[in-house]
Amino acid sequence: xxxxxxxxxxxxxxxxxxxxxxxxxxxxxxxxxxxxxxxxxxxxxxxxxxxxxxxxxxxxxxxxxxxxxxxxxxxxxxxxxxxxxxxxxxxxxxxxxxxxxxxxxxxxxxxxxxxxxxxxxxxxxxxxxxxxxxxxxxxxxxxxxxxxxxxxxxxxxxxxxxxxxxxxxxxxxxxxxxxxxxxxxxxxxxxxxxxxxxxxxxxxxxxxxxxxxxxxxxxxxxxxxxxxxxxxxxxxxxxxxxxxxxxxxxxxxxxxxxx
Numbered sequence: 001x002x003x004x005x006x007x008x009x010x011x012x013x014x015x016x017x018x019x020x021x022x023x024x025x026x027x028x029x030x031x032x033x034x035x036x037x038x039x040x041x042x043x044x045x046x047x048x049x050x051x052x053x054x055x056x057x058x059x060x061x062x063x064x065x066x067x068x069x070x071x072x073x074x075x076x077x078x079x080x081x082x083x084x085x086x087x088x089x090x091x092x093x094x095x096x097x098x099x100x101x102x103x104x105x106x107x108x109x110x111x112x113x114x115x116x117x118x119x120x121x122x123x124x125x126x127x128x129x130x131x132x133x134x135x136x137x138x139x140x141x142x143x144x145x146x147x148x149x150x151x152x153x154x155x156x157x158x159x160x161x162x163x164x165x166x167x168x169x170x171x172x173x174x175x176x177x178x179x180x181x182x183x184x185x186x187x188x189x190x191x192x193x194x195x196x197x198x199x200x201x202x203x204x205x206x207x208x209x210x211x212x213x214x215x216x217x218x219x220x221x222x223x224x225x226x227x228x229x230x231x232x233x234x235x236x237x238x239x240x241x242x243x244x245x246x247x248x249x250x251x252x253x254x255x256x257x258x259x
Contacts, residue, residue, distance in 0.1 A: 015102060018052070018053070018096065018104060019094070019095075019096060019104045019105060019106070019107045020050040020051060020052040020056075020058050020072075020078070020094045020096045020104075020107060021050045021051060021107070022048065022049075022050050022092060022093065022094055022107055022110045023048070023049045023050055024041075024046050024047070024048055024092065024110055024112060025046055025047040025049070026041045026042075026043040026046055026203070027043055027045075027046065027047060028041075028042050028043040028203065029203065030042075030199050030203040030204075030205060031202075031203040035112065037109075037110045037111050037112070038111050039112065039113070040113050040115055040201050040202040040203075041112060041113070041114060041115070041202055041203070042114075042115060042116050042202040042203040042204045043114075043203075044084040044085050044086075044114050044116055045081055045082060045083070045084050045085070046081075046082075046085075046112070047079060047080075047081055048060055048079070048080045048081070048082065048092065049077070049078060049079040049080070050077075050078060050094065051072070051076045051077055051078070052072040052076055052078060052096045053072060053076060053096070053098050053099070054072055054073065054074050054075070054076050055071065055072060055074075055098070055099045056071070056072045056078075056096050056097060056098045056099065057069055057070075057071055057072075057096070057097045058070045058071070058072060058078050058080070058094050058095070058096055059094060059095045059096075059097070060080050060082070060092065060093075060094055061092065061093045061094065061095070061106070062082075062085070062090050062091065062092055063090075063091050067080070067082045067083070067092075068080055068082065085112075085114045086114065087114055087115065087116065087117070088113060088114060089111065089112070089113050090111070090112045090113070090114065091109040091110070091111055092109065092110040092111075092112060093106045093107045093108065093109050093110065094106070094107045095107075113202075114202075115200070115201075115202035115204065116202075116204065117204060118204050118205070118206055118207075119154070119155060119158060119198040119199060119200040119204045119205060119206045120154070120155070120198065120206060121196070121197075121198060121206045121207060121208070121209045122152040122153060122154040122158075122160050122180070122196045122198050122206075122209060123152045123153060123209070124150065124151075124152050124194060124195065124196055124209050124212050125150070125151045125152055126143075126148050126149070126150055126194065126212055126214060127148055127149040127150075127151070128143045128144075128145040128148055129145055129147075129148065129149060130143075130144050130145035132144075137214065139210075139211070139212045139213050139214070140213050141214060141215070142214075142215050142217055143214060143215070143216055143217070144216075144217060144218050145216075146186040146187050146188075146216050146218055147183050147184060147185070147186055147187070148183075148184075148187075148214070149181060149182075149183055150162055150181070150182045150183070150184065150194065151179070151180060151181040151182070152179075152180060152196065153174070153178045153179055153180070154174040154178055154180060154198045155174060155178060155198070155200050155201070156174055156175065156176050156177065156178050157173065157174060157176075157200070157201045158173070158174045158198050158199060158200045158201065159171055159172075159173055159174075159198070159199045160172045160173070160174060160180050160182070160196050160197070160198055161196065161197045161198075161199070162182055162184070162194065162195075162196055163194065163195045163196065163197070163208065164184075164187070164192050164193065164194055165192075165193050169182070169184045169185070169194075170182055170184065187214075187216045188216065189216055189217065189218065189219065190215060190216065191213065191214070191215050192213070192214045192215070192216065193211040193212070193213055194211065194212040194213075194214060195208045195209045195210065195211050195212065196208070196209045197209075221256065221257055222256070222257070224254040224255060224256040225254045225255060226252065226253075226254050227252070227253045227254055228245075228250050228251070228252055229250055229251040229252075229253070230245045230246075230247040230250055231247055231249075231250065231251060232245075232246050232247040234246075
């Protein structure tokens with residue numbers, strides 16, 4: 001009878017691999033960082049990551065479509081960047097296959113909507129609230145209102161940034177109906193070139209709207225001189241204050257700013 005052969009050591013592992021957590025991170029401005037399930041992003045290639053048993057193979061799905069696989073490192077961390085995701089809703093999930101070959105079920109869906117469409121430019125309306133002339137202004141016009149009301153429309157929830165040339169005057173958020181309104185700090189005397197950009201909820205930013213050119217003039221008009229002229233004989237010509245005239249319709253004249 002022979003001796004025993006060397007031991008063949010075998011470890012049996014039939015435990016189903018635990019499901020991996022799934023974290024999705026936006027790397028594209030304006031809004032970067034971790035995303036919540038159900039959120040919007042303008043990043044078509046967000047970073048997908050999570051944890052699993054060291055050496056496990058994580059398979060990443062979009063619905064029933066396999067996007068790819070990643071292997072958990074010695075600390076159990078894995079990371080995967082998909083090919084660009086299309087516009088619209090995606091349901092991301094993972095399965096984990098451990099080194100022994102046990103495969104988990106699917107993780108809960110991480111719902112993500114990709115929106116990389118550039119936000120449309122907002123219209124810009126400027127309204128004068130100061131007498132004598134009130135109401136909507138036209139580009140190229142004059143106003144004595146140093147704090148005119150600026151308003152327009154954009155996607156609901158979008159952030160509208162208002163500029164005077166390259167200077168940011170402030171921001172406004174479009175309400176659920178898409179309307180926004182903003183009152184600037186007092187504008188200085190002279191010409192201003194107002195424009196807007198729009199950043200939607202997904203983080204896409206439009207270009208600048210066309211300049212709305214506005215000249216602010218709040219300087220009080222100088223008092224006009226007044227000349228009174230008698231056109232009826234016997235005595236005609238300029239009259240002096242305090243004088244007499246037989247002209248019931250004397251000519252009144254003077255000078256003031258043009259217009």
